[in-house]
Amino acid sequence: MQRAAHLLSNSTLVPKQYQSTWVKRDKYGNQEGPTTQNPNAISNCVLALNMSQRLGADPLMIMQNLYIVEGRPGWSSQFITAAINACGKFSPLRFEIEDLGEQTFEWSEKVWEQNPQTGKNFRKDVSQKARLKNMRCVAWAIEKATGERISSPPVTIEMAVLEGWYGKDGSKWKTMPEVMLRYRAASFFGKLYAPELLMGIQTAEEIHDTIDLSEMSPGSFGFDEEPKPMTMDDIKATLPQAATSEHINVDTGEVTPKEMAPAREKVSVQEKPHVQKEKQAAPKEPAPQPQQQNNLNPNALNQNAFPCPRTDGERMVTEADCEKCSMRPRCPEWDNVELPEEG
Structure with a gap:
């Protein structure tokens, strides 16, 4: 050998x-x-x-x-039809194709896109929808030992769409559907009635569709x-690109003007207005302050001040204080704000 x-x-x-x-x-x-x-x-x-x-x-x-x-062997569909016809157990294999009319189908296809940030290509699922002519194919033959007509399970275009065969890269189901219907019906017939001819080996077209x-x-x-796991850069590349005057929240995908982007708008300051009004209406002479107000800094009366998120709102600060703060890079107030590079 x-x-x-x-x-x-x-x-x-x-x-x-x-x-x-x-x-x-x-x-x-x-x-x-x-x-x-x-x-x-x-x-x-x-x-x-x-x-x-x-x-x-x-x-x-x-x-x-x-x-x-x-790494797996696969027969060509022509070989399966030839082996069934030559085995002597059946009459020549025949096919019945029935037109079921047009139907609307939806399927998913994988397309290659380039990440503008890294320059690398990544695969992305794209949904497709179209009206297709649905057809039904059955392979049949006469068993010579009994004279009985035996048929394969029906194969339809709807089955190809639902199984994911239709949306594969380079799929022949889009260009030659009638040929692919016959190939798949012959494969089903051979698996059911002549498995000794196929020896458990799938067709090359079936492996391609899988x-x-x-x-x-x-x-x-x-x-x-x-296959590599998708990185954060790949995920960001699928989001809409923001204009120079816009800001995109990576977590929610919301697009807002840059002047509205800082997160301090989310911090509630409704608890302070009435206190500030009382202080403004107070007499000019110094009055005894409660013990709790000793912790307030001079920024408490500043209209542009806002609660510091690092102190759970107990301390009022301004943007100038934040720019001088050494803990600003890890502050939740500045997560969505582009910080200048430190020289």
Whole structure:
């Protein structure tokens, strides 16, 4: 088997995942760059020979219809139809397609967007809505041993939308829906009535519809990059961009003019007005002050003063006091205010 695998790996008629060397050529057929060795060629050929023996099929046919998707083998849909027709248990596979009329469908698609702050691309879910022609497909055949007509479960465009197949990157459901309906119906038929032909292997189209993949190397598919957690910069990039005279609250997404942005407006100062009016109406001669007023600073009478959040409102301060305060960077009063860089 190793000698047969070595012979096949040196052939240029087998797919590239089985070839011992990879050569990149330009559009004129000239070689570009050095020749790359494929360390998995012999092993892949041995596995293909083993599967051909188990199925009683030609090794070259197995190689041409078996794909490696994210480390998992997958049959082409054409191979499944051919295997069912050639097994001798059924009549040739037939398909029934019924038009169910137009319906409004909603689905989610992933698109790539660039973060203007970091320059990196990130994936974003975008909701789509459109009216599509819903169709229903059933694969059927006559079982020769009993003469009974057997059918696959129905496959519809609505199923493709609900299962998430329709919105995948590069999905063929949008461009050739009738072909994809037949492929999926044939796969369902083979899984139910001829599982020994598929040996538990899904079709390459099913694996593509399950996860987002792209071709990583000849004959092998996988993820473009490992999924990474979304950072705060990525989250901020999805928020609306503020104008120069506007301020965006990152927590709520509210857009307000910059002069209204400081958070001190949220601090209630309604408890002080009547006290201040009493002090303004008091006689000019000094009057005895209660013990509680000894803690007030001179800013208590200032109309522009506001309660200090670091003292739970017990002390009145002004913006000038805050600018001199050494604890300003960690003060909740200044969380949403852009502070000048310290020289």
